[in-house]
Amino acid sequence: MDILRDQSLRDLNTFGLPAVARWFVRASSSADLLESLDFARGNGLPVLPLGGGSNLVLAGDPPGLVLQVGLPGFDVADAGPQGVLVRVGAGEDWTGLVDRCLGLGLYGLENLALIPGTAGAAPIQNIGAYGVEVRNVLEGVEAVEIATGAVRTFDNGECAFGYRDSVFKGVLKDRFVVAAVTLRLSRLPVVSASYGALATELSRRGVAEPTPIDVAEAVRHLRRTKLPDPAVTGNAGSFFQNPVVAPGIAGALRSAHPGLPTFPSEDGRVKLAAAWLIEQCGFKGARRGAAGVHPSHALVLVNHGGATGRDILALADEIRSAVFGRFGVSLAIEPRIVG
């Protein structure tokens, strides 16, 4: 395991933003991970865990040690009638994992097809798409405490999952490195296909009784149609969370703006489509130098080539002010801002 100095992070974040890690290591085993944490502790360095860099805005050089988690692993154990527990190393590619499970007839991940990044990052913001969040299938998280190197297991409840939220973004932020996740999947092809856009796509395809493979194909198609490919245009997916508001506020906004798409949130509140709010403010396809808003999805900020994290954040500020000024709604940034 090599601990590198002054490692460029430009190719290690899907926005393609420039930044340099003063110290950088890729941990490919548990031993590497523990050794890296010892090194950081011994040198008084803060640790930034890194996966695929698909939910980051590098606005400056991260202080301390950037620790890219590359731990492999894929183990399946039977768990009751038709159930399986799949333990996955944190460094496994999420998209590859979904495809592998589908290929093995292990179901539950199909709605989460084609989400970039690593398995270890999936619980951090409780990744979600098309009606399923990772919390719906997550059994537990194995993590190593940065300050001590001690291994701790979190069950689903201890992860305190919410919409794009978990304990690892809250009180335990930067306290643990996820080493592995265990998912509870099913050998029975039970599908979740009621999410509006997914149901519409399946019906457009003439699929009345979808299989998990039908669901995964429809999700992949929807994602490819709506979202830019980071290999072509730098981005981090949705740049803002969809605001969740009290029903009274949503009702008032809908009366004033009848086109506003709203969705029920699991806590009885109402989710507003941030993309619509941004589009109404005229930002869809807007450009400020190399920073821009994607022309076919107003929630996705993009790097047209040569943007810095500061350029992206300046555009984000402009958008937040405009949306707040017009609708009185605050937008929260989804990706992690570093530096």
Ligand code: FAD
């Ligand atoms: P990184 O970007 O490397 O890190 C993200 C955060 O997790 C950071 O705070 C980092 O410190 C922390 N972290 C990473 N690995 C570990 C670890 N092993 N232990 C502790 N902390 C860690 N997200 C969704 O929820 N739904 C979507 O539909 C979706 N679509 C996307 C589409 C595109 C085109 C893109 C670019 C992104 C999309 N995202 C989506 C966001 C992103 O894919 C997820 O947040 C993903 O889980 C990030 O994984 P990563 O490995 O790239 O994490």
Ligand code: EPU
């Ligand atoms: N819309 C607009 N203008 C646009 C784009 C969309 O008005 O430019 C409207 C659409 O008409 C639709 C609504 O906004 O009614 C919602 O759009 P979409 O279905 O594309 O979903 P989203 O709310 O923008 C969320 C997640 C995505 C996830 C999809 C599918 C958040 C912040 N984003 O996007 O997650 O893939 O739903 O479930 O919750 C991510 O987190 O990075 C991400 C891509």
